[in-house]
Amino acid sequence: MSMKAMTASEAAKKVINKEELFVLDVRNTEDYEDWKIEGERFEYLNVPYFDLIDGVEGILDKLPSNKEILVVCAKEGSSVMVADMLSEQGLDVSYLQGGMKAWSEHMEPVKVGDLDNGGELYQFVRLGKGCLSYMVTSHGEAAVIDATRMTNIFTDFAKEKGVEIKHVFDTHLHADHISGGRKIAEQTGGQYWLPPKDAGEVTFDYQPLEDGESVTIGETTIEINALYSPGHTIGSTSFVVDNSYLMSGDILFIDSIGRPDLAGMAEDWVGDLRETLYNRYRALSEELVVLPAHFMIIDELNEDGSVGQKLGKLLEENHGLNMEDEGEFRRVVTENLPPQPNAYQEIRETNMGKITPEEEEQREMEIGPNRCAVR
Numbered sequence: 001m002s003m004k005a006m007t008a009s010e011a012a013k014k015v016i017n018k019e020e021l022f023v024l025d026v027r028n029t030e031d032y033e034d035w036k037i038e039g040e041r042f043e044y045l046n047v048p049y050f051d052l053i054d055g056v057e058g059i060l061d062k063l064p065s066n067k068e069i070l071v072v073c074a075k076e077g078s079s080v081m082v083a084d085m086l087s088e089q090g091l092d093v094s095y096l097q098g099g100m101k102a103w104s105e106h107m108e109p110v111k112v113g114d115l116d117n118g119g120e121l122y123q124f125v126r127l128g129k130g131c132l133s134y135m136v137t138s139h140g141e142a143a144v145i146d147a148t149r150m151t152n153i154f155t156d157f158a159k160e161k162g163v164e165i166k167h168v169f170d171t172h173l174h175a176d177h178i179s180g181g182r183k184i185a186e187q188t189g190g191q192y193w194l195p196p197k198d199a200g201e202v203t204f205d206y207q208p209l210e211d212g213e214s215v216t217i218g219e220t221t222i223e224i225n226a227l228y229s230p231g232h233t234i235g236s237t238s239f240v241v242d243n244s245y246l247m248s249g250d251i252l253f254i255d256s257i258g259r260p261d262l263a264g265m266a267e268d269w270v271g272d273l274r275e276t277l278y279n280r281y282r283a284l285s286e287e288l289v290v291l292p293a294h295f296m297i298i299d300e301l302n303e304d305g306s307v308g309q310k311l312g313k314l315l316e317e318n319h320g321l322n323m324e325d326e327g328e329f330r331r332v333v334t335e336n337l338p339p340q341p342n343a344y345q346e347i348r349e350t351n352m353g354k355i356t357p358e359e360e361e362q363r364e365m366e367i368g369p370n371r372c373a374v375r
Contacts, residue, residue, distance in 0.1 A: 003080075003087040006070055006094040008106035012127050015039040015298070016108065016305030022067045024059075026052065026082050027074055027100070035369040037072060037096075037103060037128070038298040049078040056085045063091065075099040101363055103128035107153050110306045112291065115242040117219035120161075123291065123306050124153065130294045130369065131177055132307055136241055138218025143167040144190075145239070145247055146293045147180040149362060154184055165190045167215055169222075170351075171249030171293055172236040173198035175344040177366050179351050182206075195235030203353035209237045234269065236276075246288040246311060251276055253292045254300040254309050257320030259337055270333045277321055286312030 014021050020041045025032045026049040036044065045062055052059070063069060069086070071093060073079040079095040086093045096103065107124040112134075114120055119138030126132070126148060134145040135154060142163040144154050147170075158165050165188040168181045172195060182204060185192035193215075196208040215222045223240040236258070239247040250258040257277060260269040288311045295307045302308065315321050323329040343365040349355045350362070357365065 002092055003083045004094050005097040007097050008102045008128070009108070011037060011070065011096060011103065012106055012108045012125075015042075015127055016110075016125075016301070020067055022064050022069045023072055024063070024069060024082070025072045026078050027072070031074070035100075035367075037070075037100075040298060043067070049073060049082065052082055052085070056082065056089060060089060065091075069093045070096060072096045072103075073099050075101055100128070101367070104367055105129075105150055105363070107131075107133070107148065107150065108305060109153075109157060110304060112245070112289075112306055112308060115220050115244070119218060119220040119242065121241060121245060122157070123308070124148075124157075125301075125305060125307065129177060129366065130296060132291070132293055132295060134247065134291065136217050136220055136222065137161055137163045138220040140164060141166045141218040143169065143215065143217045143222060144181070144184055145169045146171055146174075146249070147184055149178040149180045149183070149366075151180040151184050151187065154180070155187060158188075164188070166217060167191050167193065167222075169193045169209070169239070171195075171238065171247060172233040173348060173351055174250075174293075175233075175348050175351075176294075178347055178362050182353075195233075195237045198233050198235030201352050201354070209235075234272070240284075240288065244287075244289060245308075246281075246284065246290050247293075248281075248290050249293045251292075252281065252290060252314065252318070252320075253294060253296060254290070254307060254314065255318065256296050257318070257333070260333060270330050273333060274326065274329055281311065281321075282315065284311060286310065286315065290314055 018040045021039060022043045023037055025036055025046045028048050029046055032046040047059055069091060071079040071083040076097060076099040083093045083095040106128060107126045110123050110125055112121045112123050122135045124133040131148055133147050136143045140163055142158050142165045144165055147154055147168060165184060168185045168190050170179050170181045182192050191207050193209045194206040199206060220242050236249050236251055238249060241247060260273050289308050290311050291308045300307050346365055350357060
C-alpha cells in the first residue's frame with residue numbers, strides 16, 4: 001500500500017483533537033515504558049526494532065485494519081524501515097518524522113484568552129516534554145514567560161502577530177529543560193528577568209524579579225510584587241497577568257504540585273513549598289486561572305488543548321492542596337518523589353551560563369518525560 005511521514009505537528013493535532021491513532025513504538029521496551037507519545041484515544045503496541053529485522057509477519061495480527069497506524073522510534077531511521085515493511089504487507093502506515101527527538105521539541109501554540117484593553121495570552125504546549133511557555137501580547141509589545149531553548153518558535157510567532165518582544169521572564173532556574181529566555185532577550189533587545197535567589201551562580205547579567213515589581217506590556221500589567229513563592233526552588237516566583245491569570249511556574253500544577261529536591265534541598269524547602277501553597281496562594285482570588293510551567297499527564301489538557309484551571313477548583317480537587325496534616329505533606333513531598341529529570345544537574349549549569357553544550361548535546365540532555373511534579 002503506502003507509507004508516508006507524519007510530522008510532530010500533525011501528531012500533536014491528533015492529541016489535541018482527541019483523534020484515534022494506533023502507535024507502533026519500535027524502541028526498546030525500557031525507553032517506551034519511561035516515555036511515549038500520549039493521546040486520550042491512542043492505542044499502543046511496543047515491539048523493539050531488533051525483533052522485527054527479519055520481518056513484520058509476526059505482528060500483523062496485532063495491528064488494526066481500520067485505524068491509522070504510526071510507527072515511532074528514537075530518531076526516525078528504524079521507524080522508516082518498519083513502516084516500509086508494513087507497507088509491503090499491504091498496510092497504509094506512517095512513520096514519525098524526526099522520531100521522538102522531534103516529538104520532544106515540538107510546541108503547539110494555543111490561545112488562552114483575550115486580555116483587557118486589547119491584549120492576548122498564548123500558551124505554547126510542548127506535548128512531548130510536558131513544558132508550558134507563554135506569550136503576553138498587547139498593543140504591539142510582547143512578553144515571553146518560561147521559554148524553551150527552541151527560541152525561533154517564539155520570535156517567529158511574535159513576527160506573525162506583529163509584536164516586539166520587550167521582556168522575557170523565567171519563573172525560576174529550570175532543572176528539566178534548557179531555558180531560551182536569555183537567548184530571546186539577546187536576539188530581540190528585550191529585558192531578561194530572573195529571581196535573584198535562583199541566580200547566585202549565574203555568569204550573565206539579568207534584571208532581578210523582586211518584590212514590588214510590575215511590568216507593563218502595551219496596556220497589560222504583569223504583577224510580580226505580591227507573589228514571591230519559594231518551594232520548587234528557593235527563588236520560585238509567580239506572576240499575575242491582567243488580574244486574571246496566575247503564572248505558577250513549577251509550584252502548582254493542575255493535578256500535582258512542584259517537587260523541592262532538584263537542588264538537593266528537599267528537607268529545607270518543603271516548608272517553603274507548604275507556606276506558598278497553603279497560605280500565599282489561598283490568599284489570592286479563587287477566580288484566577290492557574291497557568292503552570294509544566295503538566296504531568298495528558299488528562300490535564302483541556303478540550304482546546306490548553307492547560308489551565310481556576311485556583312478555586314484546584315483548592316478543592318488537587319490532592320497536594322488538601323493535606324491538612326503537615327507531617328503527611330512532608331512525607332509525600334520528600335519520600336514520594338519520581339526519578340529526577342535526565343541530566344538535571346547539567347541543565348541547571350547550562351541555565352546558569354556555566355557550560356554551553358552543543359545543540360545535539362542539548363537535545364540529548366532533554367530527552368525524556370517531565371519529572372518536575374509530586375503527585
